[in-house]
Amino acid sequence: MIQNEEINAFAYINDSIYVHTGLFTSVGSSIDQLAFVLAHELAHVLMKHPAKGDEFINKNPNATEEQYLKLSREMEFEADKYAVLYTMRAGYSPLGGIEWFNNMTNDGYEYTPHTMNSVTHPNFTARVVEVFKHIATYYEYARNFEYAQIYLNSGDYKNSIASYNKFLSAYPNFKEGYNNLAVAVLSQKISQKGINLEVLLPTTLSKVDFFTNLLQ
Numbered sequence: 001m002i003q004n005e006e007i008n009a010f011a012y013i014n015d016s017i018y019v020h021t022g023l024f025t026s027v028g029s030s031i032d033q034l035a036f037v038l039a040h041e042l043a044h045v046l047m048k049h050p051a052k053g054d055e056f057i058n059k060n061p062n063a064t065e066e067q068y069l070k071l072s073r074e075m076e077f078e079a080d081k082y083a084v085l086y087t088m089r090a091g092y093s094p095l096g097g098i099e100w101f102n103n104m105t106n107d108g109y110e111y112t113p114h115t116m117n118s119v120t121h122p123n124f125t126a127r128v129v130e131v132f133k134h135i136a137t138y139y140e141y142a143r144n145f146e147y148a149q150i151y152l153n154s155g156d157y158k159n160s161i162a163s164y165n166k167f168l169s170a171y172p173n174f175k176e177g178y179n180n181l182a183v184a185v186l187s188q189k190i191s192q193k194g195i196n197l198e199v200l201l202p203t204t205l206s207k208v209d210f211f212t213n214l215l216q
């Protein structure tokens with residue numbers, strides 16, 4: 001937390017999130033707005049966006065500023081997409097994000113077409129449009145994660161694998177999806193060899209816990 005009235009929060013290359021005290025005034029008493037802004041920063045950290053930005057500069061010393069800003073704005077949209085996933089799964093409303101973007105626009109923080117050319121963030125109006133799309137994506141794809149777990153626990157590995165793949169087609173950077181998909185694939189292979197996994201499994205552990213413990 002940084003004592004600074006400027007409205008800002010950012011993810012840094014050391015996997016930390018820094019929040020200016022000014023951010024709290026911008027979200028008022030809305031827990032959903034605060035949750036969305038923090039989920040957006042969390043997505044930057046989990047997706048290693050600060051490191052990817054540095055890596056891009058190191059690998060492309062001749063890249064134009066325009067190319068860098070394009071990458072940066074893509075990462076912003078991606079962070080919003082995962083912020084929708086994280087907030088909804090945690091029980092907050094992603095509409096808090098839209099409210100916050102609207103507050104910022106109404107308070108005069110929207111970028112003009114002129115300043116847009118030189119900033120790393122897309123404008124708030126564009127982000128509102130995208131967040132609505134991300135909410136639709138959530139309703140279409142996110143539940144496949146839960147379906148896949150139910151299939152996995154009932155021994156239907158084929159449908160479990162299909163459901164994890166459907167989930168990952170929308171959320172390719174959600175690591176737990178790959179972890180669980182690997183468990184489903186391994187379980188399928190073991191069952192095809194005629195080994196009854198239930199016999200190997202301690203009754204208190206789920207299949208996911210079992211493989212996670214095995215790998216540690």
Ligand SMILES: [Zn+2]
Pocket residue numbers: 040044076079
């Ligand atoms: Zn951001």
